[in-house]
Amino acid sequence: MILYILRRLGAGIVLTLLVTLINFWLLSFSFEAVVRSRLGSAATPESVTTMTAAMGFDRPLLVQYLDWLGGVFRGDFGTSVFTSEPVGPAVASRLAVTLSVVLVALAITVVISVALGVLSAARGGVADRLAQAASLFGYVFPGLLIAIVLVVVFAINLHLLPATGYTPFNVNPSRWAASITIPVIVLVIGGAANITAQVRGTMIDELRKDYVRTLRTRGISTRSIVLKHALRNAAGPALTVLSFEFITMLGGALIIEKVFALPGYGTFAFNSALEGDITVIMGLTVFGVLLVVCINLVVDLVNGWLNPKARIS
Structure with missing residues (x-):
């Protein structure tokens, strides 16, 4: 029974990783929209580029995901983009x-x-x-x-x-x-x-x-x-x-x-x-x-x- 529980927990972890990876990939298509939303009416091509770099959205997608995942394993899910709330x-x-x-x-x-x-x-x-x-x-x-x-x-x-x-x-x-x-x-x-x-x-x-x-x-x-x-x-x-x-x-x-x-x-x-x-x-x-x-x-x-x-x- 213990082995069965461990197998199910392992499958659950794999499922969580796959779901979060796919979800992160889908959300990546909205990175620019998020940046423009934060900048509001003052958004210009230069400010969008600067804000994108400041938020780390210009890095390779897999690197961003692994950084986020590392934080999760440490108990840090990050902070809200808009409210800065943990x-x-x-x-x-x-x-x-x-x-x-x-x-x-x-x-x-x-x-x-x-x-x-x-x-x-x-x-x-x-x-x-x-x-x-x-x-x-x-x-x-x-x-x-x-x-x-x-x-x-x-x-x-x-x-x-x-x-x-x-x-x-x-x-x-x-x-x-x-x-x-x-x-x-x-x-x-x-x-x-x-x-x-x-x-x-x-x-x-x-x-x-x-x-x-x-x-x-x-x-x-x-x-x-x-x-x-x-x-x-x-x-x-x-x-x-x-x-x-x-x-x-x-x-x-x-x-x-x-x-x-x-x-x-x-x-x-x-x-x-x-x-x-x-x-x-x-x-x-x-x-x-x-x-x-x-x-x-x-x-x-x-x-x-x-x-x-x-x-x-």
Whole structure:
């Protein structure tokens, strides 16, 4: 297992290097635009050349990338081209905001999805139809529309929750919970639809297998069969969908953060892309890729723990 983890970490590092190298190459086409943006209306051919040299953009591209990569290995992600803010702490603080919303939403999504999926597969009938209707609701209604409705109802009409803004947990836990409630609900509605359908489908398949019939003939209760045996075996595909859903939530955080004015990872990435802040974009890329690699590794390990067949000896 240790060797397997090391291999996965090695593959993750290689993937990160490839992604950052390709991203740096693509960003190199905007070097001149970044220089002109910094100079503004005073940009002249001479000043552009001088600023390009001052920023190091006139050096060979591979040399620039290796210099940046060396800084990353030392824990230095550089500074923002436009604000001179250290990139590492800036990205980490914004990512903490996004994760505080996404992880809470993911935890609630898992609880709701597993409960609905298992109930739907085990009971059938009305419970199954209600679970499918709930999933359909999440598929049909776009998150932006749901967000607007929730803001109008709970923030504007009832004044129970703030419409926009974010309060850090360490400043005021209750205000933090209030500030993320509506964004979390929006993410949960969309995420629960996908995972509920996956749990329901895999549970139905498991409950039709021979070992379930064997357990029933031995007098084992339905509750024990569903929760201790079928659910454990059905967890693998659901975990895979869960990892994809986590990545989807991170991508959807851009819209959520713009709507609710949250100072998170998505908003920071959007603003940095508009400004052409190359150093910040590279830092965001590293954090994003490493986060995805870690999530996939955790899912594989949990899947191996739940399913002995998936374990690597």
